[in-house]
Amino acid sequence: MNRGIIGGTFALAVCAASALFWYSSQKPVQAPSSKSDEAAIRELRREVGELKEARATDLLVAAQLANVGRAPVPAPSSPPDPVREPSEAAQSPALSDAEQEQAAAKAEAGILSGLERAFASEGRDGRWSGTTANELSRSVREALPAGSNVSSVDCKSRICRLETTHENVEAFREFNTAAFARTGQTLWRGAVYSAVREQSGSSIVALTYLAKEGEVLPDTAN
Amino acid sequence: MLSMLPNWWRAATAVAVDVEFNSRGNGGNMKKKLVFSALLAFTSSVVVAGIASARSVAAVDGNPVVGAQSNCFNIDNSSGAVINTCASAEYIVPADVDTVGAKSIQFTSRATAAGALCRAVKNNRQGTAFAVSAVLPVPVAAVPVIQATGALPVATPSDVLMLDCSLNAGARLHSLFWTP
Numbered sequence A: 001m002n003r004g005i006i007g008g009t010f011a012l013a014v015c016a017a018s019a020l021f022w023y024s025s026q027k028p029v030q031a032p033s034s035k036s037d038e039a040a041i042r043e044l045r046r047e048v049g050e051l052k053e054a055r056a057t058d059l060l061v062a063a064q065l066a067n068v069g070r071a072p073v074p075a076p077s078s079p080p081d082p083v084r085e086p087s088e089a090a091q092s093p094a095l096s097d098a099e100q101e102q103a104a105a106k107a108e109a110g111i112l113s114g115l116e117r118a119f120a121s122e123g124r125d126g127r128w129s130g131t132t133a134n135e136l137s138r139s140v141r142e143a144l145p146a147g148s149n150v151s152s153v154d155c156k157s158r159i160c161r162l163e164t165t166h167e168n169v170e171a172f173r174e175f176n177t178a179a180f181a182r183t184g185q186t187l188w189r190g191a192v193y194s195a196v197r198e199q200s201g202s203s204i205v206a207l208t209y210l211a212k213e214g215e216v217l218p219d220t221a222n
Numbered sequence B: 001m002l003s004m005l006p007n008w009w010r011a012a013t014a015v016a017v018d019v020e021f022n023s024r025g026n027g028g029n030m031k032k033k034l035v036f037s038a039l040l041a042f043t044s045s046v047v048v049a050g051i052a053s054a055r056s057v058a059a060v061d062g063n064p065v066v067g068a069q070s071n072c073f074n075i076d077n078s079s080g081a082v083i084n085t086c087a088s089a090e091y092i093v094p095a096d097v098d099t100v101g102a103k104s105i106q107f108t109s110r111a112t113a114a115g116a117l118c119r120a121v122k123n124n125r126q127g128t129a130f131a132v133s134a135v136l137p138v139p140v141a142a143v144p145v146i147q148a149t150g151a152l153p154v155a156t157p158s159d160v161l162m163l164d165c166s167l168n169a170g171a172r173l174h175s176l177f178w179t180p
Helices: A002-026 A035-068 A097-121 A126-143 A169-181 B007-023 B027-051 B067-072
Strands: A149-155 A159-166 A192-199 A204-211 B055-058 B073-076 B081-084 B088-094 B101-103 B105-110 B117-123 B129-132 B145-148 B152-154 B160-168 B172-178
Touching: A097 A159, A097 A192, A097 A204, A126 A149, A126 A159, A126 A169, A159 A169, A169 A192, A169 A204, A169 B129, B067 B073, B067 B088, B081 B088, B088 B172, B105 B117, B105 B160, B117 B152, B129 B152, B160 B172
Parallel strands: none
Antiparallel strands: A149 A159, A159 A204, A192 A204, A192 B129, B055 B172, B073 B081, B081 B172, B088 B160, B101 B152, B105 B145, B105 B172, B117 B129, B117 B160
């Protein structure tokens, strides 16, 4: 997005420069002869002089700051604000841990819902879906830890959906590690999103969406 | 209006204007120079503002995934690149996150033989929302090549995002670039 804006602005600037260059080149070049031109030049020279002075002052101040950078600074009466980079966006008022976790859980549920909708609306590629679902089912079963099960495997034309049950979160993490976490040994080379959907005392249900190689999972983060 | 601009901007423009005044004293060319200087300064400031929202790190800021593979990686001190000297070793570089949304990581790398792979990985603090991008091969090339991973959905700034690479012998990872 940012790149698009920057690229667009740059292109506009280049176009404007070209147009102005052309416009300037159409006029005959004349030496400044009239009194008004001379007055304008004097005014510009004066402004250039001021700017030079301002720049010199800036450099001087920067040099002074560099020299005194390590000098002791009086302790502030109250703790200073944490240092923030200029690029950082202003953040909303601090949320408690519980509120942050609630917001995160809501966002993650939204991502799962978005993927579920995308999968539901996708058409089926009979040849790819059948073969891939069989292969995926077999390799996933090999990666599942003891006590975990595959509830369903379904592939359509670009996305596969896998539902698994696990005894606890640790078993779910173990499954993800074995199946997808090692780049060199992952059982799926396309994009994957795998998250806990339901969590109860005795078991958890997890959903995993897998994009066909060369495809991307739908952007459901926003 | 000129006085509202930062001094460095005004000075940069002024230098070009001054050079033109002193070298030619020619009205038409002076006008062109003024226009070009202003446009150049404007374009530069826009580009700098855009880049400021992104972040980059050298690969040397990362870690081997397996402790036993720590000795597999040499560091090129001039570029900050890591070079794998073992037959195969895994290396990760964290990419910190400030905002939510779809996040992609650009990385610069090259290999001497096919087989090296990289991808982006994301998880939440509890390890219950795991995502990986499609695997990208590290290109076999004489100079480092920039690639971008697929975007991953980051639900909260506390999510963990990183570049995860499986590097074969001679493969180099140079740097990462992303919007936090």
